[in-house]
Amino acid sequence: MKIIVAPDSFKGALRSGEAAAAFAAGWRSVRPGDTVIEIPLSDGGEGMADALCVAVGGKYLPVNVHDALRRPVAAQVVIAGDTAIVETAGANGIELLAKAELDPLSATSFGVGEMLDTLYNAGFRKYLIGIGGSATVDGGAGMIQALGGRLLDKAGNAFPPGAGGGILRDVAAADVTALAKWRECSVKVACDVTNVLCGVSGAAHVFGPQKGANAEMVLTLDANLRHWADILGDAADSPGDGAAGGLGFALRYVLGAEMVSGAELVMEYSGFKRELTGASLVITGEGCSDEQTVCGKLCACVAQAAHAVGVPVMLFSGALRGDTRSLEAVFDGCYSIASGPGSLENAMASTAENLRRAGANVARIAGKL
Secondary structure (H helix, E strand, C coil), X not given: CEEEECCCCXXXXXXXXXXXXXXXXXXXXXXXXXXXXXXXXXXXXXXXXHHHHHHXXXXXXXXXXXXXXXXXXXXXXXXXXXXXXXXXXXXXXXXXXXXXXXXXXXXXCHHHHHHHHHHHHCCCCEEEEECCCECCCCCCHHHHXXXXXXXXXXXXXXXXXXXXXXXXXXXXXXXXXXXXXXXXXXXXXXXXXXXXXXXXXXXXXXHHHHHCCCHHHHHHHHHHHHHHHHHHCCCCCCCCCCHHHHHHHHHHHCCCCEEECHHHHHHHHHCHHXXXXXXXXXXXXXXXXXXXXXCCCHHHHHHHHHHCCCCCEEEEECCECCCCHHXXXXXXEEEECCCCCCCHHHHHHCHHHHHHHHHHHHHHHHHHC
16 A cells, blocks of 8 residues: 655644654554655745755755844755755744744844845855745845845935834835846745735734734734835735735845745645555645635645545644534545643644554554455
């Protein structure tokens, strides 16, 4: 029997490669003679670089940058031939901050710009950029500063490096002429978020609370992002502009980046569709599944691709929430791996063991069929 284990990351607990390894280990402990293919996937968020590094045989390149609070951090990019694969969360990621440190008014994407500047100066002109998992709502202003752009106040004075979402309302002009060279590069942004920059479906309202914004901050950040878009002279209403706190907007409008489906891109590079030939079952999973899972998220994309060639798909999630009927319509089986009542912290700490146990249990059932 050939089994494909192709999960997303279990956010805050395991990267997708670790999740795949845990489930596969459980399966192999019961049915060691089966062919179990581990294909870690991502939709452009945390784990994308790792997943693609495995898929394309790339190599890691360490880059010293700053996190969202301007503290030194060692990030890694993946180099595959002439292409740099960048996971922006390595610089502005929410995983790099403690919950008490979340500050969307001050958090900056400056470190993302440092990553890109280092790569450009090293000669790279082709980029695949995953922008999920950010702690920022700065509209990409910090990134623009790190790439040589200047943000000016009413008196014509430049703001210091590291702009956060809180100062955007005070920006009177932006000089981005130094970034014109980026339009000669090939920049693809892996992003499955379709939110625009501003408004009720924008970066501040939808994602701000996850990054520490209270109700008042959300309104402030949304107004600041609208002002920022006006300063740059764009409507900021393209799908994906609101991704990563507006970093998607800056990448598209200022750097000329192309938005692509993160899930489809990683599945293509990983060889997932090729491996479906001869497969008996696909296992996918994520940290939490609900009605949003079926709206173009990675696990649903996995199911769609597998079902197109007649392969059943089972979803194993850290938690199933809400009305599960939408999940049941997409997956051939959907299950929570939680072992019982307990705290979120304990559940996350037990993710690897719960996945291993789930793998062993499903393998036992498969052996009876």
